[in-house]
Amino acid sequence: MATREEILAAAQRHLNVDPRASMAVLAAAAGVGRATLHRHFSSRDDLLHELGARSHDRWEESMDAVGVDEVATSRDPERIEACLRELMGRYLADSDDFGFALTDAVLTSAPDLLARSDRLAEREVALLAAAQEVGVLRDDLPARWLGHAVYGLLVAARDAVREGDVPRRDLDDLVLTTFLKGTSA
């Protein structure tokens, strides 16, 4: 009946609402028996790990899609800026699906996911650093800080929408302009 993919999708959806849902709850959410859930994922960690891997897949796909590495070495200000903008939009789209992953403890403790996260962040930081070198971004801030700032704004965006303070459709512009231009008049 329910394929592994459908189960994962249901779990993903549900975890975005209740990040601490038990296996029983996740099974119910997927319309599947608890035993069946365990047939697909030997443990809860296993399931979370799989979802974590997929969120990293999305992160990587987003960076690949905009050609982060190539653009970073292009030294073309316009391409770099366009790349940054597109990347942010993709991140926001990704966080619609994987918002829970932004702050989930399990995902930030698995060593392999951590290692991968580091590698991906490194690619992102390379783009940010390149943006600084060609004058797209201020170069008086550590590139790694810029990475953290992006992340922080994603968390802010997720929460703002969750709490109904901002409509989803406004998010892209809101986050981008806040990140790039700040909030000063």
Added chain:
Amino acid sequence: MATREEILAAAQRHLNVDPRASMAVLAAAAGVGRATLHRHFSSRDDLLHELGARSHDRWEESMDAVGVDEVATSRDPERIEACLRELMGRYLADSDDFGFALTDAVLTSAPDLLARSDRLAEREVALLAAAQEVGVLRDDLPARWLGHAVYGLLVAARDAVREGDVPRRDLDDLVLTTFLKGTSA
């Protein structure tokens, strides 16, 4: 031996490192028997709740200290801007002690804490809105979004320091300039 205050302080310190520490661990961290911990706090929720209340106290104290309400109604651009800057510095100092509270699930589910959080956020948003009205902050962004952005940057700051990407002493300037001026060159 260990007073209630000392226990709370130890728990606070420890939860900043391991937000999911058990009562047994927290008791050990406070150098106190598990039974004694329970004599002070009937349940883990009780302890967390107390810490949550204190983090709200700090938030409130910070806003009181800079006179948020009075400044917000002053319509004096310079005072408002100075107030914003000072407030951000205080928030960062607060998050040194209560960083874990920024994202802890227990604290964001207790109804009374939530209600209080709403009230405090409202005062903060009033200041942000005032800043917009007198031309200190851009008025093309929802004031509530500005509040979320502040929060997101606090999370970013906490993580950046945790991961060693930014020295603590640089945080104040980093966060402030990122928030106000953004990252564009």
Added chain:
DNA sequence: TCGACTTGAGACATGAATGTCTCATGTGAG
């Protein structure tokens, strides 16, 4: 139709954390 396979329901054992309770010990006030 038959048979191999999958599924959901549920029983079961386990482990972790919680909260309660008792008791021997140690300390401080009088």
Added chain:
DNA sequence: CTCACATGAGACATTCATGTCTCAAGTCGA
């Protein structure tokens, strides 16, 4: 010194999620 009191250690009972297992029912293909 002595007594009242708080403490730490630890035994217990309970709860909850987990992971395993079995079994009856259903499905799909031969």
